[in-house]
Amino acid sequence: MQTNAPTEQLKIVIVGHVDHGKSTFVGRLFHDTGSLAEGKLEQLQLIAERRGVPFEWANLMDALQSERDQNITIDTAQIWFQTKKRQYVIIDAPGHKEFLKNMVTGAANAEAALLLIDANEGVQEQSRRHGYLLNLLGIRQIAVLVNKMDLQDYSQARFDAIEKEYRQFLGSLGVTPKCFIPIAAKHGDNIASISANMPWWTGPTVLASLDEFKLANRPVNQPLRFPIQDVYRFDERRILAGRIESGTLKVGDRLLFSPGNKTSVVKTVERWNAPSSDVATAGESIGVTLTEQIFVERGAIASLEVNPPNDLVRFKARLFWLGRQPFRRGRLYKLKLATQEVECEIEAIERIIDSSTLGTITRTEDEVYVGRNEVAELTLRTKRPVAFDVHADIIATGRFVIVDGFEVSGGGIIAQDDYPRRSVDGSIRSEHIYWSHGKVTAEHRARRNGHPGYVLWLTGLSGSGKSTIATELERELFNMGKNAYVLDGDNVRHGLNSDLAFSPKDRKENIRRVGELSKLFQDAGVITIAAFISPYRSDRDLVRQMVAEGRFIEVYINAPLEVCEQRDVKGLYSKARAQEIKEFTGISAPYETPLQPELELDTDQMTVAESVARILEYLHICAEEDEISI
Amino acid sequence: MDYLNKLEQQSIYIMREAFNKFENLAMLWSIGKDSTVLLWLARKAFFGHVPFPLVHVDTTYKIASMIEYRDRLVREWKMDLIVGKNEEVLNSGVTFPNGKATRVQCCGTLKKDGLKKVLDEHHFTGVIVGVRRDEEPTRAKERYFSPRDKNMEWNVEDQPPELWDQFKTDFDKDTHIRIHPLLHWTELNIWEYIERENMPIIPLYFSNAQGERYRSLGCAPCTGMIKSKAGTVREIIEELRHTKTAERSGRAQDKESEDAFEKLRRDGYM
Numbered sequence: 001m002q003t004n005a006p007t008e009q010l011k012i013v014i015v016g017h018v019d020h021g022k023s024t025f026v027g028r029l030f031h032d033t034g035s036l037a038e039g040k041l042e043q044l045q046l047i048a049e050r051r052g053v054p055f056e057w058a059n060l061m062d063a064l065q066s067e068r069d070q071n072i073t074i075d076t077a078q079i080w081f082q083t084k085k086r087q088y089v090i091i092d093a094p095g096h097k098e099f100l101k102n103m104v105t106g107a108a109n110a111e112a113a114l115l116l117i118d119a120n121e122g123v124q125e126q127s128r129r130h131g132y133l134l135n136l137l138g139i140r141q142i143a144v145l146v147n148k149m150d151l152q153d154y155s156q157a158r159f160d161a162i163e164k165e166y167r168q169f170l171g172s173l174g175v176t177p178k179c180f181i182p183i184a185a186k187h188g189d190n191i192a193s194i195s196a197n198m199p200w201w202t203g204p205t206v207l208a209s210l211d212e213f214k215l216a217n218r219p220v221n222q223p224l225r226f227p228i229q230d231v232y233r234f235d236e237r238r239i240l241a242g243r244i245e246s247g248t249l250k251v252g253d254r255l256l257f258s259p260g261n262k263t264s265v266v267k268t269v270e271r272w273n274a275p276s277s278d279v280a281t282a283g284e285s286i287g288v289t290l291t292e293q294i295f296v297e298r299g300a301i302a303s304l305e306v307n308p309p310n311d312l313v314r315f316k317a318r319l320f321w322l323g324r325q326p327f328r329r330g331r332l333y334k335l336k337l338a339t340q341e342v343e344c345e346i347e348a349i350e351r352i353i354d355s356s357t358l359g360t361i362t363r364t365e366d367e368v369y370v371g372r373n374e375v376a377e378l379t380l381r382t383k384r385p386v387a388f389d390v391h392a393d394i395i396a397t398g399r400f401v402i403v404d405g406f407e408v409s410g411g412g413i414i415a416q417d418d419y420p421r422r423s424v425d426g427s428i429r430s431e432h433i434y435w436s437h438g439k440v441t442a443e444h445r446a447r448r449n450g451h452p453g454y455v456l457w458l459t460g461l462s463g464s465g466k467s468t469i470a471t472e473l474e475r476e477l478f479n480m481g482k483n484a485y486v487l488d489g490d491n492v493r494h495g496l497n498s499d500l501a502f503s504p505k506d507r508k509e510n511i512r513r514v515g516e517l518s519k520l521f522q523d524a525g526v527i528t529i530a531a532f533i534s535p536y537r538s539d540r541d542l543v544r545q546m547v548a549e550g551r552f553i554e555v556y557i558n559a560p561l562e563v564c565e566q567r568d569v570k571g572l573y574s575k576a577r578a579q580e581i582k583e584f585t586g587i588s589a590p591y592e593t594p595l596q597p598e599l600e601l602d603t604d605q606m607t608v609a610e611s612v613a614r615i616l617e618y619l620h621i622c623a624e625e626d627e628i629s630i
Numbered sequence: 631m632d633y634l635n636k637l638e639q640q641s642i643y644i645m646r647e648a649f650n651k652f653e654n655l656a657m658l659w660s661i662g663k664d665s666t667v668l669l670w671l672a673r674k675a676f677f678g679h680v681p682f683p684l685v686h687v688d689t690t691y692k693i694a695s696m697i698e699y700r701d702r703l704v705r706e707w708k709m710d711l712i713v714g715k716n717e718e719v720l721n722s723g724v725t726f727p728n729g730k731a732t733r734v735q736c737c738g739t740l741k742k743d744g745l746k747k748v749l750d751e752h753h754f755t756g757v758i759v760g761v762r763r764d765e766e767p768t769r770a771k772e773r774y775f776s777p778r779d780k781n782m783e784w785n786v787e788d789q790p791p792e793l794w795d796q797f798k799t800d801f802d803k804d805t806h807i808r809i810h811p812l813l814h815w816t817e818l819n820i821w822e823y824i825e826r827e828n829m830p831i832i833p834l835y836f837s838n839a840q841g842e843r844y845r846s847l848g849c850a851p852c853t854g855m856i857k858s859k860a861g862t863v864r865e866i867i868e869e870l871r872h873t874k875t876a877e878r879s880g881r882a883q884d885k886e887s888e889d890a891f892e893k894l895r896r897d898g899y900m
Contacts, residue, residue: 109792230650235679241675285675401794407800
C-alpha cells in the first residue's frame with residue numbers, strides 16, 4: 001500500500017468471454033499490487049483445503065456461495081487497489097451471455113476497460129459482443145489481454161494470431177485498442193513485472209498500461225446542460241436542484257428551459273457548507289434560484305439560449321436490449337433521458353445487428369422487435385417533446401434507457417441526423433404552413449346558430465368581477481338559445497397553460513394562447529366569453545388583431561383596487577401583501593387600463609345583473625347591424 | 631474536481647433522485663461514521679435540511695454513549711427520528727447476550743426484523759442506507775438502487791441493470807428499494823471526508839486511555855475494539871493508509887460461519 005494520499009481515481013472494467021480468466025486475473029492483480037487484507041490469502045487457501053479443492057485466485061472476488069459453486073461471476077463486483085500513480089476501482093463484470101445486463105452495469109460505470117481473451121480458445125462470441133458494447137457504452141480506452149499464455153507454451157505466434165483477428169474486429173467498429181498484452185494471470189506473467197517466460201515480450205506490463213490510461217475530462221467547455229432534478233421550497237428560497245452535466249453556469253446567465261421555451265435569469269448559485277461561488281461547472285450538484293419565478297419542474301434541461309438542445313418528438317438511436325420480453329413496435333415504453341421521463345414507441349427499425357458477428361438479423365414484416373441481447377439502429381417517437389443532444393456532441397443528454405414495466409430493459413445513444421434546429425425564440429415556425437379554409441363559411445355558421453361568433457374579452461383586476469359576470473352572461477345567453485362558452489383564466493391554467501407562470505413573458509404567452517383559442521371558438525361560431533386579467537395592453541391588442549374584424553369586444557371590468565382587495569374572494573390579495581405570491585397584478589405587477597374598450601363596466605357601482613344586461617344590450621346593437629338577431 | 635468532490639457530488643445526485651422518486655422515504659441512521667456522513671450529505675443535497683425521517687433500529691444493546699450522541703444530534707440538527715425496536719423478541723429474551731440465540735440469529739431478529747417492523751408500520755417504500763462496497767464482499771455487488779421483495783429478500787442473482795445514473799425507480803407494490811448513496815466510497819474516503827468537512831463524529835472512534843478504539847460500531851456484546859493510538863481524524867486516516875486488517879474484523883457476527891453475513895444480507899439485513 002502506498003503511504004502518499006491518492007490524488008486521482010480511475011474506474012476500470014474487466015470484461016471478456018466466460019472462463020477466459022477475468023476473476024483469476026483480478027485476484028492476481030490484487031495480490032501483486034499488495035492490496036490484499038492481512039490473512040485473506042491464507043484464509044482462502046484454508047477454505048479451499050477444507051473443501052478439498054485447489055485454491056483459486058478467482059475466489060477472492062467470487063465471495064458469494066452460489067458463485068463459488070458455479071465458478072462464474074454472476075454480478076458485477078468492485079474492489080480497490082493502488083499503484084504509485086493512483087487509486088483504481090476494479091469492476092469485475094461477468095462473461096456469461098446470461099448476465100449481459102451485469103456486464104453493461106459494470107462497463108457503463110467505467111472509464112477504461114481490460115478485455116481478456118483466452119489464448120487457448122481464442123476470440124469467442126462474448127469477446128466480440130463485449131467489444132461492441134464497450135464502444136456503444138462510450139468506453140474508448142481499451143487494452144486487450146491475451147490470457148492463459150502458459151497453455152500455449154507462451155507462443156508468440158499464437159499471440160500474434162489472436163491480436164490480428166481481434167484488432168480487425170475492433171477496427172470494423174472504428175475502435176483502436178491501446179495495446180494487446182500476453183499474460184498468464186494464474187502465474188502473474190506480465191501483470192506487475194515483465195515475464196521471464198516470454199522473452200519476446202518487452203512490455204508494457206498490465207500495470208504500466210493501466211497507468212497510461214487517462215482520466216475522463218469533465219466537459220466544462222461544452223454547451224451548458226443543467227437537467228433539473230427537483231424544485232425545493234424548504235425555506236424562503238425556491239431552488240432548482242440538479243447536476244450540471246456539461247458546460248458552465250453563472251449568476252446573471254439567462255437560462256432557456258427545454259422542452260418548452262421558458263427563460264429566466266440565474267439569481268444565485270446555492271450550495272451548503274461549501275465555498276460560495278457565483279459559478280458552477282460540469283459535474284457539480286448544485287441549486288439555482290431565478291430572478292423571475294417561472295414554472296419549471298423536474299425533467300427540464302436548462303441551457304444558454306445560444307446553444308440549446310434539440311426539442312423534438314423523434315430521434316434516431318443505437319440501442320441494446322436486455323429485457324426478458326423483446327422491444328416491440330406498437331407498444332409504449334417509458335424513456336428516461338437525463339431527468340426526463342416520457343412515453344415512447346418504435347417508429348421504425350432500420351437494422352438489427354448480431355453484436356457477436358456484426359451480421360444483420362432479418363425478420364419478417366409482421367415481426368418488428370429487438371430481442372434480448374440484440375442491438376439495433378432505429379427511430380424512436382415520443383409522446384411529448386424531449387430535450388436531447390446527439391451523443392457524439394454531448395454524452396449525458398445524448399443517451400437514454402428504456403423501462404419495460406418495472407425494469408430498465410435497454411439503453412441507447414442518440415445518433416446524428418438532420419434534426420430541425422429551433423429558431424432563437426424557440427417556436428418552430430414554418431413558412432410553408434397555410435391556413436386551410438373549409439367549405440363552411442362564417443355566414444353559414446351564423447345562419448345555423450342564429451348569431452355570429454364573438455370574442456367578449458373581459459379584462460380587469462383580480463376580484464373585479466370578471467368570472468362572476470362571465471358565468472352569469474353565459475347562462476343568460478344559453479337560456480336564450482345561443483351558443484356561448486366561458487374561457488376562464490384559472491381553468492385554462494390548469495390545462496392548456498399549466499406550464500406557464502406569472503412572469504411578464506409567461507403572461508404574454510398565456511394570453512397569446514388564449515387569444516388563439518378564442519379565435520378558433522369564434523370562428524366556430526361560438527360567443528366566446530374570455531375572462532382574463534390580461535394586464536398588458538399590447539397583449540390584448542395582439543388578440544384583437546387575431547380575431548376577425550369587428551368580432552372582438554373588449555369589456556373593461558373596472559373596480560378600484562381597494563374594492564377588489566376588500567372583496568378578495570380567493571384570498572389572493574392578502575397572500576400577495578404577505579409576499580407569498582410574487583408578481584400579483586395591482587400589488588407587485590402593473591395593470592394597464594384599456595384606452596378605448598368597447599364597453600366599460602364600473603362594478604363597484606353596478607350589480608352583476610346590470611353588468612350582464614349592458615353586455616347583452618351591446619350585443620343587440622351588434623346583432624342589428626348584422627341583421628341576425630340575438 | 632478532486633476525487634472526494636466526485637464522490638460527494640455523485641452521492642448528492644443519488645440522494646436527490648431518491649427524494650424525488652419515493653413518497654415514503656426514510657434514512658437509516660446507525661450513529662456510526664458512514665450513516666453520519668450520509669446525514670451530512672443529505673444536508674448538502676437539500677441545502678441544510680433533512681427532508682425525511684431518520685430510522686434507528688435500536689437493539690437496546692448498543693453502546694450507551696451512542697444513544698446519548700444520537701439524541702443530542704437529533705435535537706441540534708432538528709431532525710425527525712423514528713426508533714424501531716423488536717419489542718416482542720426483546721420481551722421474550724431470545725437474544726445472544728441472554729445466551730438464547732446465536733449472534734447471527736440475534737442480528738436477524740433485533741436488527742433485520744426490527745427494521746422490517748418499522749418499514750411496515752410507516753409504509754416506507756424507499757430506505758436510504760449507508761453501506762459501502764468495500765466493507766465486505768456481498769456489499770461489493772450491491773446496486774445504488776437495490777430492490778427488496780415483500781419479505782425483504784435480496785435477489786443477488788437477478789439485479790436490475792444500472793447505467794448512466796438511471797436507477798430502478800419503478801417497482802411493484804409490497805416491495806421496497808434500498809438506496810445506497812455511499813456505495814462507491816471506501817472507509818478511507820469516509821475519514822478523509824470527515825476531515826475535509828470538519829464534521830462532528832461520535833468520539834467512540836478515537837483511541838481511549840487503554841490505547842483502544844472502535845473501527846466499526848455496533849452492539850456492545852458483539853463489537854470489539856482495535857489496538858490503536860489514533861486520537862484524531864488525521865491519525866485515523868494515517869492508520870488506515872497502512873492497515874491490512876479488514877474493517878469489520880471487530881464484528882463478531884460476521885464470523886460465526888463462512889457465509890453467515892451473506893445469508894443475513896440476502897434475508898434483508900442492511
